[in-house]
Amino acid sequence: MGWCADNRAAVQGEVSPDSVASLVAKAVKLLKRVPGAWKWSRNVAKKAYSLGKTAGVAYLKRKFSEMHSWSPIKWVWKTILAFSNVPTLWAIIEWIAHHA
Known part of the structure; x- marks a missing residue:
């Protein structure tokens, strides 16, 4: 039961705010590398x-x-989508819209 409780977020597909911020930072870094x-x-x-x-x-x-x-550009976004769900993708859109 302890293992299940510890991994509940991973099983349910929930993402913590820290990991979303990390994914946004990685996506932005990747986007800035591709001409x-x-x-x-x-x-x-x-x-x-x-x-x-x-x-x-x-x-x-x-x-x-x-x-x-x-x-x-298509391939960099396909890479980002491979590691993102809708809330994470929306966080990336929000960050770019507000900081660009």
Whole structure:
């Protein structure tokens, strides 16, 4: 029972605020390393933020799915999405919209 109680957050898929902040920091660092990704992300994140959480996340996903498969910006966002859920992705959008 102790093991289950200790790992309840991992089992339920909950993410602590500290780990969300860590994922946001890693995503921003990754976006700034890829040429053009930060500027593109800044523009899309501002529009996504104005749409609200659900529509904004859908807007971001739609925008990068429209990119060519060879685009480095698309691949950096696919990498970010592989390690993010919707609340974490929204935190990334919020951070970019407010700090860019």
